[in-house]
Amino acid sequence: MIPSNPDLSGRLALVTGASRGIGYQLCLQLAKAGAEIIAVARTVGGLEELDDAITELGGKCTLVPLDLKDHDGIDRLGGVIAERWGRLDIMVANAGILGAVSPVGQMKSKTFDELMSVNLTSVWRLIRTTEPLLRQSDAGRAILLSSSVAHTARAFWGPYAASKAAVEVLGRTWAAESEKTALRVNLVNPGGTRTHMRAQAMPGENPDSLPTAEQTAAKIIGLASPDLQETGKLWDVPTQSWKDYQLPA
């Protein structure tokens, strides 16, 4: 299991993909638990709505309208956090896109490049720029959003699945490199959740059959707890269990 109802008072959390869906709800719930939020996405309207909701809770939020394809912008954000706060306690790499559900050999190269830029390269740039800040925290926590398809070879989902499989390997490698520090790095499979991305991926599905983003986020925020011990693992939301990787070290 992971800690429930974590006390995150005074902790600083950076969340990407904060304008809607799982990321928006993660921000709200991290703020409810006491964390100050740095919220990243492109859609200013969604970010402003989040800011209002967090302010209403009595929390604090800094909005960062940023396209994660602007990789140098990610580094600039790291610089601003270093200057203003000098540390980061929680980093959630949640933003993601589906690209296109299409045969591997038929995806347009622009679509493939954009998918990798958002789902993979931006996560690596976030890792690179936040690692020194997370190491300044007494209990740095990194949470990287993956998907169950990272472990499959489902027809028509190749590039999206490959981007998530690569994120998992990056995250596990980072965890191995940080094992002797206070930093804990984990992956998450949120499971099917009622969001914009899911509706795009499964247009024929009844959204009412799926958990809401609020319900999914509630099953993830324990990974931000300073009490969490695990690192380099995959937290599987649908089964509420850790999936150990069985590969040789």
Ligand code: NAP
């Ligand atoms: P969503 O509702 O579509 O939200 C995606 C978020 O990512 C939005 O806030 C979007 O903000 C942001 N984003 C997309 N492109 C961006 C860019 N270029 N720059 C900055 N931000 C960008 O998706 P979701 O379902 O909540 O997904 C969250 C994560 O869970 C993703 O990593 C997804 O792969 C994973 N996941 C979801 C499901 C599911 O069933 N929903 C299942 C498995 C895994 P802007 O458009 O405002 O920039």
